[in-house]
Amino acid sequence: MSVLNKTAAVIVTFNRSGKLMAVLDALAAQTMRPDIVLVVDNASTDDTAALVQARADADPTIRHLRLPANVGGAGGFHAGIKAAYQMGAQYFWVSDDDAYPRPDALQSLHRALTGFQADNGWRPSFACSRVEWIDGSLCEMNCPRTVWDWARFVRPGSAWALVDSASFVSVMIPRWAVSEHGLPIADYFIWFDDAEYTRRIARSYPGIFVPESVVVHDTPDNRGVNFGLVDDKSLWKFKYGARNETSWRRREMGLMGVLAYAYGVRGQMRRGDVPSSLRRQIYGAIIKGLGFRPAIERV
Amino acid sequence: MSDLASHTPADPALVAHLTAGIAEARAIYELLFPTQQLFFVLSQGNNPIWAAPEVIEGPHNPRPQDLGADYLGTLTRPGAYDGAPQVTIRLAIPRLPLPGEIKQIDAPWRPMRGLGALFRASPLWYEQVRYGAEMARKRQADRRTDQTAMPLGDGSALLPAPVAPDSDKRPAILIGMHWLEMGGAEKLGFDTMRWALAAGLRVFVVASVPAVQRLADKLPDHPDLTFIRLDRYLPHHLWPRYVQRLAMAENIRAVHIHHCTPLYESLTMLRMHLPWVQTIDSTHIVEYANGGYPRISGVWSNYLDMQHVISGELVRYFRDRFHAPAGKVVLGRMLDRKNNDALPPLRLQAGQKTLHACFIGRLFYQKRPVVVVEALRALNAWAGRNGVTLTATIVGEGPYDGTLTRLLRKHGLSSKVDLLPGNTDIPALLERSDILLLPSNNEGLALVCYEAVAHGCIPISTRVGSQDEVLPDGLLVPLAPRAAVAGTVAAVDAMWRDAGTLARHKDALQAAWTRLTADPTAEEVLMPVYCRLAQGDAA
Numbered sequence: 054m055s056v057l058n059k060t061a062a063v064i065v066t067f068n069r070s071g072k073l074m075a076v077l078d079a080l081a082a083q084t085m086r087p088d089i090v091l092v093v094d095n096a097s098t099d100d101t102a103a104l105v106q107a108r109a110d111a112d113p114t115i116r117h118l119r120l121p122a123n124v125g126g127a128g129g130f131h132a133g134i135k136a137a138y139q140m141g142a143q144y145f146w147v148s149d150d151d152a153y154p155r156p157d158a159l160q161s162l163h164r165a166l167t168g169f170q171a172d173n174g175w176r177p178s179f180a181c182s183r184v185e186w187i188d189g190s191l192c193e194m195n196c197p198r199t200v201w202d203w204a205r206f207v208r209p210g211s212a213w214a215l216v217d218s219a220s221f222v223s224v225m226i227p228r229w230a231v232s233e234h235g236l237p238i239a240d241y242f243i244w245f246d247d248a249e250y251t252r253r254i255a256r257s258y259p260g261i262f263v264p265e266s267v268v269v270h271d272t273p274d275n276r277g278v279n280f281g282l283v284d285d286k287s288l289w290k291f292k293y294g295a296r297n298e299t300s301w302r303r304r305e306m307g308l309m310g311v312l313a314y315a316y317g318v319r320g321q322m323r324r325g326d327v328p329s330s331l332r333r334q335i336y337g338a339i340i341k342g343l344g345f346r347p348a349i350e351r352v
Numbered sequence: 353m354s355d356l357a358s359h360t361p362a363d364p365a366l367v368a369h370l371t372a373g374i375a376e377a378r379a380i381y382e383l384l385f386p387t388q389q390l391f392f393v394l395s396q397g398n399n400p401i402w403a404a405p406e407v408i409e410g411p412h413n414p415r416p417q418d419l420g421a422d423y424l425g426t427l428t429r430p431g432a433y434d435g436a437p438q439v440t441i442r443l444a445i446p447r448l449p450l451p452g453e454i455k456q457i458d459a460p461w462r463p464m465r466g467l468g469a470l471f472r473a474s475p476l477w478y479e480q481v482r483y484g485a486e487m488a489r490k491r492q493a494d495r496r497t498d499q500t501a502m503p504l505g506d507g508s509a510l511l512p513a514p515v516a517p518d519s520d521k522r523p524a525i526l527i528g529m530h531w532l533e534m535g536g537a538e539k540l541g542f543d544t545m546r547w548a549l550a551a552g553l554r555v556f557v558v559a560s561v562p563a564v565q566r567l568a569d570k571l572p573d574h575p576d577l578t579f580i581r582l583d584r585y586l587p588h589h590l591w592p593r594y595v596q597r598l599a600m601a602e603n604i605r606a607v608h609i610h611h612c613t614p615l616y617e618s619l620t621m622l623r624m625h626l627p628w629v630q631t632i633d634s635t636h637i638v639e640y641a642n643g644g645y646p647r648i649s650g651v652w653s654n655y656l657d658m659q660h661v662i663s664g665e666l667v668r669y670f671r672d673r674f675h676a677p678a679g680k681v682v683l684g685r686m687l688d689r690k691n692n693d694a695l696p697p698l699r700l701q702a703g704q705k706t707l708h709a710c711f712i713g714r715l716f717y718q719k720r721p722v723v724v725v726e727a728l729r730a731l732n733a734w735a736g737r738n739g740v741t742l743t744a745t746i747v748g749e750g751p752y753d754g755t756l757t758r759l760l761r762k763h764g765l766s767s768k769v770d771l772l773p774g775n776t777d778i779p780a781l782l783e784r785s786d787i788l789l790l791p792s793n794n795e796g797l798a799l800v801c802y803e804a805v806a807h808g809c810i811p812i813s814t815r816v817g818s819q820d821e822v823l824p825d826g827l828l829v830p831l832a833p834r835a836a837v838a839g840t841v842a843a844v845d846a847m848w849r850d851a852g853t854l855a856r857h858k859d860a861l862q863a864a865w866t867r868l869t870a871d872p873t874a875e876e877v878l879m880p881v882y883c884r885l886a887q888g889d890a891a
Contacts, residue, residue, distance in 0.1 A: 055362075055366075055396060056362035056363075056366055056367060056370060056396060056424070057358070057362075057396060057421075057422065057424070058357045058358050058359075058360045058362070059357065059358040059421075060356075060357035060358070081353070083354060084354050085354060085355065085356075085357050085360060086353065086354050086355070086356050086357065087356070087357055088356045088357055088358045114356070138421075141420070141421035142421070143421065144357065159357070163357065163360065167363055171363055171365060171366075173451075174448075174450060174451040174454075175450055175451060175452075176450060228421065229398050232398065258450075
């Protein structure tokens with residue numbers, strides 16, 4: 054909890070200027086507008102740069118951080134939070150370029166972070182929104198993970214469940230968490246960077262799920278992350294996911310954790326009838342993850 | 353368009369906390385620098401106990417680090433005259449402590465790096481290795497640390513000595529604490545506050561170690577008592593100057609030091625500029641590492657008017673090592689005459705079929721909680737062999753909480769040993785316990801042993817400090833962890849098996865109790881000093 058409330062929105066984008074503009078519209082309509090809207094542009098090749106620049110000319114809160122190359126979502130969030138930290142933000146609202154926050158989404162997250170501490174003394178390491186798909190159903194891939202005593206402080210009017218893992222789709226992180234735990238791992242490139250990061254900062258204290266803060270995630274379909282869904286088109290992402298989670302499990306749980314993970318992945322792929330050629334590639338990514346030990350950068 | 357996030361009003365409770373912190377800090381520096389022009393550069397701290405103060409005397413050009421993300425703003429206190437020197441004070445106002453920090457600020461204890469496997473295999477052997485290393489360190493420290501009293505010149509009649517100015521304020525005393533947390537020295541510190549108030553002194557309290565100061569709300573609720581948060585806001589090197597200012601401003605006639613290092617460092621200032629201020633300290637334990645506070649007191653003994661100690665061991669320590677003159681070192685037991693009615697019968701009986709053991713103390717290394725559990729484990733085995741039902745209670749909190757719980761579970765003692773918090777009713781517990789275990793690494797004269805006897809419970813302690821003044825040989829066990837565990841079982845076995853031994857120990861405890869109660873109490877030696885000071889006389 055801080056008497057200073059400077060807030061930075063960190064949006065990572067790549068070649069989705071249309072959706073990005075909708076996100077910027079949604080941010081401009083917030084009941085509590087971020088002081089800085091940092092658009093982290095992963096070297097987009099469409100008209101993103103021009104459109105963002107045009108917006109920035111009219112709205113001084115918008116900053117365009119154009120990266121020299123596409124470093125993936127993980128690299129983008131790493132660079133964005135680092136830049137926003139250096140800009141002096143006390144809160145970082147982190148989200149994708151295809152998630153549209155409802156007008157009170159940011160204010161609800163902020164209120165929950167400060168209200169939770171005022172009511173209970175503990176300071177949550179993050180607050181995450183309810184992420185809905187475009188039809189209003191829960192977005193399968195953005196469901197946060199609860200801790201065992203998630204209901205400890207859930208009460209009428211402040212139904213904030215304790216969670217220890219969330220995706221980078223409308224999550225608000227206080228500055229102290231970044232100071233104490235560092236930045237997301239850029240080397241992950243894509244997938245599991247958000248889970249790793251929120252689990253890391255949740256070591257201090259879990260985050261909270263804030264159902265009154267709602268964002269709409271405009272994804273092509275509403276599917277969860279399950280290795281039974283691996284196909285040729287999505288294989289590259291799943292390979293990153295397998296490598297990154299293996300690396301994290303090796304770090305946090307040792308070899309037994311990796312074996313348990315590999316066993317679970319095997320079961321999902323068997324149940325999903327994933328072709329053996331794709332399975333082999335996933336196993337290869339798991340083996341790669343055993344030796345993948347990216348450093349955590351501190352601020 | 354709506355407001356930006358940075359314009360959102362802050363939580364009122366947080367604003368009140370910051371405002372109070374700023375006021376506390378201002379009061380300290382405005383007294384310390386009464387005429388200077390003060391610039392306070394304030395930021396929001398992320399530390400619950402320490403404001404990381406930085407004081408720059410003279411012109412100061414603001415630097416980027418003065419204006420970081422947590423910058424709150426500046427305050428200026430004009431100088432007393434044009435051209436007054438500038439002083440810049442940077443402070444990061446501590447945040448509110450979190451519930452976990454209020455409960456326990458220390459990180460959970462872990463075995464030393466590289467010895468985790470040994471601890472898992474045998475906690476007692478781990479303790480034994482640590483003990484060996486400590487003894488080696490002690491031998492080295494004894495050679496290295498200063499063990500002589502610093503000389504103090506009396507000055508010459510050629511030059512005028514400073515004279516106490518007249519004051520329209522009632523005499524006051526400055527009581528310096530280590531911190532306001534649980535502990536024996538702190539208990540005495542709190543007692544001295546009450547006695548000083550009762551004597552009619554105004555009391556100013558400071559603590560040297562930044563901490564949550566959990567006992568701050570237990571300070572006497574009296575208009576004449578003021579707790580000044582130097583521990584948060586003032587660097588130690590400025591304490592002597594602050595003490596001088598405070599003494600002059602508040603008519604402080606005495607300084608009483610309870611394990612407060614920066615007040616020892618203020619003694620030179622006091623002796624040189626305010627020689628009329630009486631200097632008293634109280635010490636408790638000669639610690640193994642470097643002698644601890646008694647050694648510090650010994651080094652400063654020429655600067656002290658009175659060295660109050662709680663045990664005969666310390667009287668001998670000051671006399672033999674620091675050649676303290678007779679009369680300066682004063683023994684005053686930490687006992688309460690009001691509790692000195694007839695000693696109740698000691699409960700343990702030979703051959704009894706149940707045995708309740710207890711441990712009372714902060715769960716820090718000094719109390720060796722791991723050795724406590726190992727002793728309970730050994731006692732449990734002994735009880736099993738002899739058809740005795742063992743139960744136990746461990747009272748205390750600290751970084752060993754988790755370790756204790758795990759060890760008890762590992763040894764199958766969870767159902768036999770209750771773990772209770774520090775606010776447990778200790779007299780009631782002692783009245784249903786047969787023995788008290790105290791395998792401490794060091795102690796002065798553990799008050800809890802005295803309390804145990806007063807409630808009919810027999811203490812068994814390591815042979816440290818002045819424990820031999822309260823316990824007979826048969827109830828003192830060696831300090832080495834394995835021998836301490838074996839000695840504890842042997843002591844219990846001897847008393848349980850042989851009624852004659854038990855009777856001898858009870859008689860010896862009774863005799864020790866009688867001897868101790870014949871000694872003056874701390875209140876009896878300090879109260880007259882406080883009363884004289886309150887009347888405006890030198891102590």
